Amino acid sequence: MKLRAAVSRLRFGSLRLRLVAVFAAVALTAAVSVSGIAYWLNRDAVLTRAQNAALNDFRASMTRNVGSLPVNPPCDELQEAANRMAASTQSYQVLLIAKDGGGNECAATSDRDVFTLDQVPAALQKAVNNPRPLKGGNEAAYHLYWQRTAPGGRPFLVGGAKMMGNGPTGYMYKSLDAERSDLNSLAWSLGIATALALIGAALLAQAAASTVLRPVQRLGDAARRLGEGRLDTRLRVSGTDELAELSRTFNSAAEALQRRVEELSGREEASRRFVADMSHELRTPLTAITAVTEVLEEEADALDPMIEPAVRLVVTETRRLGDLVENLMEVTRFDAGTAKLRADEVDVADMVTACIDTRAWLDAVELDAPRGIVVRLDPRRLDVILANLIGNALKHGGSPVRVTVRTEDGTAARGASVEAGGGRRAELVVEVADNGPGIPEDVLPHVFDRFYKADASRARSEGSGLGLSIAMENAHIHGGTITAANRPEGGAVFTLRLPIPPAEHHDSGDPCDHGEPNEPEEGRS
Known part of the structure; x- marks a missing residue:
């Protein structure tokens, strides 16, 4: 009994676990999907905003500080222009490249330890220095180009442009650590929100599982009691949902089973009583018949040879009948529990x-x-x-x-x-x-x-x-x-x-009806 109850609890526990797992999986999928979409949208917005602000400022600063320089500016003027541009509120480093009056290339950087031409991707350099044909709506030979890089795992924005009229080439190098920090904070916030959603879903699943499984468990307990012979077991029905309908069906089945068992029990009891009464009633005439057959058996040798076989057959069948009656009486005692x-x-x-x-x-x-x-x-x-x-x-x-x-x-x-x-x-x-x-x-x-x-x-x-x-x-x-x-x-x-x-x-036992021992039953049965 205890083992069956433990198995039953384990079975319901497994179903409860599956319900919680399904709820958790759905909540996790939804939360991760929403958080992922929110993260990528915010990431794109933050990076685009920072990128546009820096590039627009760089374009305006190039026009303001480099556009006034001569075609072949001296290196010191080029360095002053780079320093002025780096002083922008956008906090980026500047690299300006041009040829001086003697035809020598001059590279002026705002911070040589941070930004040199080596930090500029080759593809970006090529795009900046290659003029575009003036056709198809293109009104300028040179344009502003940009690219995001991550040397050493740190994010940077690199942009570059060449002044019209074969003027200096300028590059900007802006760190995106602040944006990355903001995005990391956003990711942690979304992760915490996802975990809270998962916990909430598990609690909700637990509550839902209890609501659903409690009637199922009651149904299982009722079915077990019914199987143990407690045919008066019924379930309390409340509500109109599928579980309530299942409980009504169970009650109807249990009621029909109880009626059927009571009917069969009544028939079985009547049958046993009939066999017992019949066996008891047969004993009296059988006793008289047995006495007559014993006399006939003793006189069988003196009877007509034509009659003797019939007499012996009657004697044998009478004894069989007596054994059968005794066996039936014994069977009825076992059936009645006496x-x-x-x-x-x-x-x-x-x-x-x-x-x-x-x-x-x-x-x-x-x-x-x-x-x-x-x-x-x-x-x-x-x-x-x-x-x-x-x-x-x-x-x-x-x-x-x-x-x-x-x-x-x-x-x-x-x-x-x-x-x-x-x-x-x-x-x-x-x-x-x-x-x-x-x-x-x-x-x-x-x-x-x-x-x-x-x-x-x-x-x-x-x-x-x-x-x-x-x-x-x-x-x-x-x-x-x-x-x-x-x-x-x-x-x-x-x-x-x-x-x-x-x-x-040792117990002396209770007395019971003890007749003569039954003769052996000779048919293999």
Whole structure:
């Protein structure tokens, strides 16, 4: 029961986990998508704004500071112009390149340690110094070009332009660390927002899962109680959703099942009562018929030879009828739960020997039963079990039938009761093996069924099909069982296992109806 409850909780926990995982995955996907889009939009806006501001300022500064210089300015004037341009509020470095009056190239930089021509990409230099044809709406030969770079992992904006009329070439070099810092802060903010959204989604999923799974769990508990036989189990229905409809369906099914079970139970009880009443009523006329048949049997030798077979047939069938009535009475006791044990200390070897000797089977049975195995059980019921098993083996398996008695998982004390050893309960094991053809594999699962016969065409036989069933019931009432199997060397083997109660727990048992021991049921059933 506890294991099933744990498995049930694990199952619902797994479903809850899947719901939370789905909610979290959806929330994470949505949050990451929104955060990613927001980041890239803001990144583009920040970089474009910083880039445009710096480039516009650089263009205006080039026009203002370089445009007034001569075509071939002296290096010192070029350096002064670079320094003035670098003093802009946009905080970029400037590199101006031109040829002086002597034809020598002069490169003036605002900070030689930070910005030289080496920091300018070759592709950008080529684009800046290559004039464009004046056609197709293009009114200027030279234009302002820019490119973002990241030497050493640091972001920079590099721009360049050449003055018209073969004037100086100017480059700007602006650090984007501030923008990157702003974007990193934005990324952290979006990451925190995504994590909070994920946590919120998990909490929401937990609440939703509890709302959904609580009725499902109640339904599972109700189904389990219904399976345990509590047919009055019903669910409280509230709402109009699918779960409420499922609860109504469950209640309807449980109500129909309860009605059906009560109807079948009533029919079964009536059937058992009918069999018990019929068996009881048959005993009185059967007693009179038995007395008459006994007289006829004694006088059978003196009767007309033409009548003698009929008389012996009547005697045989009367005895069969008596056995059948007794078996039916025993079956009804088991079904009604009134069969009880009358336990006593018995030597199992003596019991088996007496069973075989009473039925004149000594010549056909090999017995391996050491004396001294004393067990507390019901002698009459053990005799019924042994008589059915041995008689069944002789009838369908053929002699010699070997009966073996032993104990397992305990020590058999000679002359005293047997107790379980090592903390484990001992078992009395009685094996009845024959040398016949064995039991067909399709018959093995049914040998202990009532009225079952292996040969369906043999509808009428000396057996009633109740013997092995009664033997099994007598084993069950002792807390034991009987199994049937085929031996590898041939033949069938029936194994009786009865628990041996510890001596300190011996009980005298309750009295019950104890008639004469049943004769062995000879049909393999």
